[in-house]
Amino acid sequence: LNMLLGEERALVTEIPGTTRDVIEEMIVISGIPLRIVDTAGIRESVGLVEALGIDRAREELEQSDLVVAIFDVSSEVTAEDMLILDLIKGKNGIILLNKIDLDKQVIDTEKIRDYTQGRFPIIEISSKLGWGRRELADAILNVVGAGQISSESVLLTRKRHQISMEKVKDRLDSAASAIAGELPLEFIAVDLWDTWSALGEITGDTLSEEIIETIFSDFCVGK
Numbered sequence: 001l002n003m004l005l006g007e008e009r010a011l012v013t014e015i016p017g018t019t020r021d022v023i024e025e026m027i028v029i030s031g032i033p034l035r036i037v038d039t040a041g042i043r044e045s046v047g048l049v050e051a052l053g054i055d056r057a058r059e060e061l062e063q064s065d066l067v068v069a070i071f072d073v074s075s076e077v078t079a080e081d082m083l084i085l086d087l088i089k090g091k092n093g094i095i096l097l098n099k100i101d102l103d104k105q106v107i108d109t110e111k112i113r114d115y116t117q118g119r120f121p122i123i124e125i126s127s128k129l130g131w132g133r134r135e136l137a138d139a140i141l142n143v144v145g146a147g148q149i150s151s152e153s154v155l156l157t158r159k160r161h162q163i164s165m166e167k168v169k170d171r172l173d174s175a176a177s178a179i180a181g182e183l184p185l186e187f188i189a190v191d192l193w194d195t196w197s198a199l200g201e202i203t204g205d206t207l208s209e210e211i212i213e214t215i216f217s218d219f220c221v222g223k
Helices: 048-063 079-087 109-115 133-145 151-155 159-180 185-203 209-216
Strands: 023-029 032-038 067-072 093-098 122-124
Touching: 023 133, 032 133, 067 079, 079 109, 093 133, 109 122, 122 133, 159 185
Parallel strands: 067 093, 093 122
Antiparallel strands: 023 032
């Protein structure tokens, strides 16, 4: 997540189980908007809070369009790693081998490749140094470009996104009716404002003061 965003959005430490909640962010790769979700690692938990995070990770995995599974090259392939490989069978997936900047690299890449029957691209990265970011972005685009993920499913995988888009359609229909009925501009502006607000619920963006001032610069809205 941090490597794709280019910022420290998620807390990262050497301690397993640091990520316990789901973190969602919007990112645009070559003009294609994608919602990415960072979850807890799936492993045998050592506490209630972490267990809840792992349950949520499983839920996100089941409804995802593309799973990016990350493995540590400085560790042998574990039973927990094999469990993750089992969980992503039947999904669109990309396998990342992280920490290639370290001297110690003991992971058995061929074991992973053989177990998954070569279904997933395997990319070596260093999330710490940003190595492999371009290769990961290209792999994601290959999945999208191959038609394995539709633009609708990328943006509307959650009910709240669907509700927001219904608001967008409703407000645009209202604006179109206002234009057809030659209503005052302030009525149209309010509908467009509501449209942008609904879109912001999906993208995480909000209307800037500059946009608001531009919309209302030429007229005054009365009571």
